[in-house]
Amino acid sequence: MSKFKNNSQLIKKLYLSSCFEEIYYLKPGNVSVKSPILGMEKKKFYRAAEISGEILSNKNIKLGKSIFLACKKCMTELNTNYNLGIILLTAPIIKTAIEGFISYNQIRSSISKKISEIDKQDGTYIFEAIKICNPGGIKNYNGKANINNDFAKNYSFQEIMKIGAKHDRISRCYYSIFQEIFEFGLSYLTTTKKKFSKEFSTQCLYLKYLSKDPDSHIQRKYGHCKADMIKKKTFWISKKIVLNESKKNKKKIKELDNYLKKTHTNPGTCADLTVTTLLIDKLTDIVTTSGLNKI
Numbered sequence: 001m002s003k004f005k006n007n008s009q010l011i012k013k014l015y016l017s018s019c020f021e022e023i024y025y026l027k028p029g030n031v032s033v034k035s036p037i038l039g040m041e042k043k044k045f046y047r048a049a050e051i052s053g054e055i056l057s058n059k060n061i062k063l064g065k066s067i068f069l070a071c072k073k074c075m076t077e078l079n080t081n082y083n084l085g086i087i088l089l090t091a092p093i094i095k096t097a098i099e100g101f102i103s104y105n106q107i108r109s110s111i112s113k114k115i116s117e118i119d120k121q122d123g124t125y126i127f128e129a130i131k132i133c134n135p136g137g138i139k140n141y142n143g144k145a146n147i148n149n150d151f152a153k154n155y156s157f158q159e160i161m162k163i164g165a166k167h168d169r170i171s172r173c174y175y176s177i178f179q180e181i182f183e184f185g186l187s188y189l190t191t192t193k194k195k196f197s198k199e200f201s202t203q204c205l206y207l208k209y210l211s212k213d214p215d216s217h218i219q220r221k222y223g224h225c226k227a228d229m230i231k232k233k234t235f236w237i238s239k240k241i242v243l244n245e246s247k248k249n250k251k252k253i254k255e256l257d258n259y260l261k262k263t264h265t266n267p268g269t270c271a272d273l274t275v276t277t278l279l280i281d282k283l284t285d286i287v288t289t290s291g292l293n294k295i
Contacts (some may be wrong), residue, residue: 004100004283004286008057009057011098012053014279014283015049016050017282018276020046021278022271022275022278023042023049024199026203027257027270028207028210028234029256030267030268030271031045031266035254037261040080040082044078044082045083048078048083051074051077051078052070052071052083052087055070056070056087056095057094057098059098062122063095063117063118063122064121064125064126067129068126068129071087071130071133072132074087074133075132075133081133081134081136084129084130084133084135085269085272088129088272089170089276090276092111093178093280094279096110096111097283099114103287107283107287108177115158115177116158120156122157123156127157130147131147135217136220136221138220147160168216169269170272173273178276178280180213180273181273181280182280185205185274185277186280186284188208189202189205189277189281190281192205192242193281197245202278205274206271206274207241207242209267209270211232211234211239214227214228214230215230215231215268217267217268217269218265218269222265226265233256234256237252237256240252
């Protein structure tokens with residue numbers, strides 16, 4: 001029997017642990033306890049995790065509505081978008097876990113089923129959540145999948161995710177059933193955490209995401225050219241540091257953080273992907289070991 005089925009408290013604990021770890025570790029350009037961003041309060045990130053964790057782990061609230069309610073309450077209390085990307089990415093995973101899976105192979109297929117079940121009402125809730133949070137740069141996009149256009153109403157949620165997948169990594173996760181995480185990030189984290197500390201492994205994972213594809217948050221705000229430039233810059237830095245947890249390499253991570261912070265360039269989507277990978281990793285650890293010692 002699945003250890004997760006109807007176990008909202010366990011799943012919420014894993015979610016909060018993933019959020020708190022990610023906010024604690026320094027991630028170049030992104031907010032952390034060790035390197036804040038002007039105007040973003042670290043206490044509010046913790047509070048955003050608590051608010052969203054309580055709602056997303058409620059087994060009686062459907063996926064779309066839980067995303068909407070979590071975003072609405074976070075915005076009402078905190079008055080700023082602190083965690084839309086995290087909510088969007090982790091919600092289907094949390095809902096799937098609550099329904100229960102008993103093997104690693106079942107996790108992704110269960111998530112696929114959950115996403116395929118998103119109906120018109122669920123999709124409307126999700127799009128309203130995005131509108132409420134108004135993520136940076138979203139008004140710069142004016143394609144067919146623009147949720148602010150009446151034209152988008154002609155498409156199902158899944159069709160809009162397919163269109164958005166071409167330029168947005170969160171949409172791509174929904175469309176590809178989290179391919180980027182299951183076939184790239186998760187295996188990378190599994191390997192690195194055997195060799196390095198939890199913090200350095202998480203930093204390497206974040207840098208790998210940032211050097212793999214343009215960050216969607218940066219691309220929305222500043223365009224493809226800048227997002228691609230940051231990707232290439234991170235690729236060469238990442239290539240040099242990922243095999244050695246040394247003071248020299250930690251200094252390089254800090255230098256990249258300083259550079260991105262000075263240019264107000266926040267790879268927010270890569271941070272969201274990192275949190276989601278940490279959560280799936282915790283879930284798979286429990287599934288594969290059938291024990292709770294990894295929580």
